[in-house]
Amino acid sequence: MLFWLLLAVNSITMGGLLFLLSAGFSLIFGLMRIPNLMHGSFFMLGAYLGATFLARGMNFWAAALLSAAAMVVIGGLIERFLLRRLAGQDLAQVLLTLGLSFVVADLCLMVWTGDPIQPPTPPGLAGAFRAFGMFFPIFRLAIVAIAVVVAVALWLMIERTRLGAMIRAGVDDPAIARVMGIKVSQLFTLIFCLGAGLAAFAGVIGAPYLSIYPGLDADMLPLALIIVILGGAGSLAGALLGSFIIGFLYNFGQALFPDLAYVILFLPMLLILVLRPQGLFGRVG
Amino acid sequence: MSALVLEDLCKSFGGLRVTRNVNLVVAPGERRLIIGPNGAGKTTLFNQITGDIRSNSGTIRLFGRDITRIPARQRAHLGMARTFQIITLFPRDTLIRNVMLALLGLSPLRWNPFADLDRRRDLRERALAALARVGLDRLAERALSETSYGERRRVEIAMALAQEPKVLLLDEPLAGLSLEERREMSTLLAALPRDVTVVMIEHDMDVALEFADRITVLHFGEVIVEGTRAEVVADARTREVYLGA
Amino acid sequence: MPPGAVRALCLGAALAVLAALPWWMANPYYVNIASQILFWAVFALALNVLVGYAGLTSLGHAGLFGMAGYTAGLMLAAGAGHAAAIVAALLATLATTAIFALLALRATGIGFLMITLALGQILWGIAYRWASLTNGDNGVKLADRPAPLGLHLSSPDAFYLATFAVFLLCLASMRLFVRSPFGASVRGTRDQPRRMRTLGYNVWLVRFLAFLFSGFWTGVAGLLFVYYNQFISPQVVALQTSAEVLLMVISGGVGTLFGPVAGAAIVVVMKNVASAYVERWNMVLGIIFVLIIVFMPEGLVPGAARLVRRGYRGLRAGSGPAAAEAAASPGTAGR
Incomplete structure (x- = not known):
């Protein structure tokens, strides 16, 4: 019983982290129509930066925010100076993010070496509290709480603000948004920065739980990809649902079928592809 | 009927x-x-x-x-054959190749991975004949990208006619x-x-x-x-x- | 002499020089590099069928490549003979390709790319995590290379000659494909799928068959790879490999017969040179990728030709025509 409950707590934690990762991925995909293959890199680079700040004695949350801010800047530079040059050529843009992901992976290997880093849990949140005769790790619950706060904040932004209205219009139809006088290109930069920052933030707060190692980027990217295929491009609710589905599959798969845990993650995606011929990509070939 | x-x-x-x-x-x-x-x-x-x-x-x-x-x-x-309001042709190919694609569409030959398309005399002649019907046989070997808009409209018709609809x-x-x-x-x-x-x-x-x-x-x-x-x-x-x- | 004959003569001479390579190249290290170039070229040619001619960019081909290598390796480890292992590997690769195609052809463009990426990751996951089947991170070792027609392929020279023969077969089949009515059908579905449908083509089936053709040669390349290294590990199945072979196709020039061969040569040589001096092959790979996509989307070979032409015209006539030239040359990577 305890085992299952712990597994469920871990699943929810993972779901929260995945939401922070995939919300930005989904918005970028919905708006710019490209899967950002650097998204795992943002997560990993953010985590490494955060770990470095922590090692310098910085407060955990300050490190997470600073790392996110750094990634916002880096994301903005990439969008403005590289992706922008290839506007309208979606395939070239995707391949560009793929190439950059290799550069980032190698840079990280160069700077932080191949040894895994596991930053300590922030002091105030270490340990567990007792309830219903069981122990719950506080930090993991904190991750979930943060994910919920971010989800609500993003939802309010999308649904209640002028900026959100523009994003929604852009996701529905970029051409129409342009006609309506929305500066779609500035919106792209904004969303790309936001996605990069969120991914980095997730990387830092996930680090004590997942640890940081070479290949973390390649582990996270496919998860974001699956979640968006499941949840639909540009849909926050879809990203949330997809994140928790994958969070549960990840942990329960790991526990029950360790050999096939990774493959199981892809099953919902395959089902969607088989059962919904039009897929979530719109038209059939 | x-x-x-x-x-x-x-x-x-x-x-x-x-x-x-x-x-x-x-x-x-x-x-x-x-x-x-x-x-x-x-x-x-x-x-x-x-x-x-x-x-x-x-x-x-x-x-x-x-x-x-x-x-x-x-x-x-x-x-049934049609032409498109917005010209829908194969810009990288020659005119005759465009028409040959139309002919291939109705021929089982289109699945053949071994034949040499350029040496299919029968197909070339039929394509040439279709181009002649729209007065473009002289430009058969010209790349579509080098033709005028009016010529492309006629290629559209030649492709449709080639299929003998x-x-x-x-x-x-x-x-x-x-x-x-x-x-x-x-x-x-x-x-x-x-x-x-x-x-x-x-x-x-x-x-x-x-x-x-x-x-x-x-x-x-x-x-x-x-x-x-x-x-x-x-x-x-x-x-x-x-x-x- | 007509230009066609000159080309044929040059090509024949080049192939003759390549065929005779073991006799004029004394250093086995270079012979081995030549073998690598050739089997990577087979892989790149295979991917080019989809990327170049069908206009479908796959990021999952490493999975198919690895499927062939792993099947052969595991069959041999289980005690099967080389012939059985090779046949089984090709059949397994074809079957996997068919499944890939059924799923990925639900979409085109970016959707196709995402689905193939995910499918490739599934195979990577199997190779890496299903340790009881694939031996996980430790990979699979092959004890021996085969000896077709009594010629044992253990020496670099013998292996090179066998690889060269397969490469020639592949090149010939590609040439046949490009010039065939079926090849024309495939290119048609790339340029105007809707028009192809109204002309009577089954666009889906054309793409499916092109995918199978691509998968077959990917399997052959995977077999050459695994026999060359006598070892295969999950790294081979990773996204990196898919990206690397895509770089070969793009750098050489998509949708051309010799582009992928040139691309394979460039990437393999760079990889060997880079790894001799720096450890940073992935960084080099990424940077080249970015540079080519931003500055030479049509590929190194056509791109370099364009830059030279532009420079030449720029010298003669100022900058005006150069801009027109740049605008007129179609960017192919965006397709």
């Missing part, structure tokens, strides 16, 4: 009903003109007839055979052509053999009216007038929606 019959054909996009209960009967060998203001649903109707988009309801018959649920590619094999659908074949090109095109259209049934959407009334046996006026997705040239031109509703602008 009629060449083409549409019964209560409907198509909506979202809540927008683009074609509404369209009924149309085209006799073999007939030249039918479909006119109507912009947004009347003419091109959508064409796409429904060729199977490019699925109809929501209604029936399409080609020489008596119900083809409503048959995919676009099989309609081509049943003798029983029913030919022409979507604004005169669009964007110069005065002289229009004259050439109308001569070309007039010379089409009578065993081909032609349905044409066109805005150029001078050429189109002369060409047509019967005319259908489409307005907001509905057929509002149908008849001979004289009848349609004389009809008050036609004037109202189209001519009397």
Whole structure:
């Protein structure tokens, strides 16, 4: 019983982290129509930066925010100076993010070496509290709480603000948004920065739980990809649902079928592809 | 038996009903003109007839055979060919290659990975003949990207003719052509053999009216007038929606 | 002499020089590099069928490549003979390709790319995590290379000659494909799928068959790879490999017969040179990728030709025509 409950707590934690990762991925995909293959890199680079700040004695949350801010800047530079040059050529843009992901992976290997880093849990949140005769790790619950706060904040932004209205219009139809006088290109930069920052933030707060190692980027990217295929491009609710589905599959798969845990993650995606011929990509070939 | 019959054909996009209960009967060998203001649903109707988009309801018959649920590619094999309002050709290939692709579409040869396409004499000659019918045989080896807009319109027709269709659908074949090109095109259209049934959407009334046996006026997705040239031109509703602008 | 004959003569001479390579190249290290170039070229040619001719960019081909290598390796480890292992590997690769195609052809463009990426990751996951089957991170070792027609392929020279023969077969089949009616059908579905449908083509089936053709040669390349290294590990199945072979196709020039071969040569040589001096092959790979996509989307070979032409015209006539030239040359990576 305890085992299952712990597994469920871990699943929810993972779901929260995945939401922070995939919300930005989904918005970028919905708006710019490209899967950002650097998204795992943002997560990993953010985590490494955060770990470095922590090692310098910085407060955990300050490190997470600073790392996110750094990634916002880096994301903005990439969008403005590289992706922008290839506007309208979606395939070239995707391949560009793929190439950059290799550069980032190698840079990280160069700077932080191949040894895994596991930053300590922030002091105030270490340990567990007792309830219903069981122990719950506080930090993991904190991750979930943060994910919920971010989800609500993003939802309010999308649904209640002028900026959100523009994003929604852009996701529905970029051409129409342009006609309506929305500066779609500035919106792209904004969303790309936001996605990069969120991914980095997730990387830092996930680090004590997942640890940081070479290949973390390649582990996270496919998860974001699956979640968006499941949840639909540009849909926050879809990203949330997809994140928790994958969070549960990840942990329960790991526990029950360790050999096939990774493959199981892809099953919902395959089902969607088989059962919904039009897929979530719109038209059939 | 009629060449083409549409019964209560409907198509909506979202809540927008683009074609509404369209009924149309085209006799073999007939030249039918479909006119109507912009947004009347003419091109959508064409796409429904060729199977490019699925109809929501209604029936399409080609020489008596119900083809409503048959995919676009099989309609081509049943003798239906079309041209596109927006030119849809293969820009990297030569003119003759474009026409050869049209010929291949109906030939089992298209699956052959071993033959050398350039050495298929039979195919080349038939493609050349189709180009000759639109007066482009001299430019057969020219790359499509190096031809004029008017020439491309004629390549569209050559590709359709090469398939020796029983029913030919022409979507604004005169669009964007110069005065002289229009004259050439109308001569070309007039010379089409009578065993081909032609349905044409066109805005150029001078050429189109002369060409047509019967005319259908489409307005907001509905057929509002149908008849001979004289009848349609004389009809008050036609004037109202189209001519009397 | 007509230009066609000159080309044929040059090509024949080049192939003769390549065929004789073991006799004029004394250093086995270079012979081995030549073998690598050739089997990577087979892989790149295979991917080019999809990327170049069908206009479908796959990021999952490493999975198919690895499927062939792993099947052969595991069959041999289980005691099967080389012939059985090779046949089984090709059949398994074809079957996997068919499944890939069924799923990925639900979409085109970016959707196709995402689905193939995910499918490739599934195979990577199997190779890496299903340790009881694949030996996980430790990979699979092959004890021996085969000896077709009594010629044992253990020496670099013998292996090179066998690889060269397979490469020639592949090149010939590609040439046949490109010039065939079926090849024309595939290119047609790339340029105007909707028009192809109204012309009577089954666009889906054309793409499916092109995918199978691509998968077959990917399997052959995977077999050459695994026999060359006598070892295969999950790294081979990773996204990196898919990206690397895509770089070969793009750098050489998509949709051309010799582009992928040139691309394979460039990437393999760079990889060997880079790894001799720096450890940073992935960084080099990424940077080249970015540079090519941003500055030479049509590929190194056509791109370099364009830059030279532009420079030449720029010298003669100022900058005006150069801009027109740049605008007129179609960017192919965006397709």
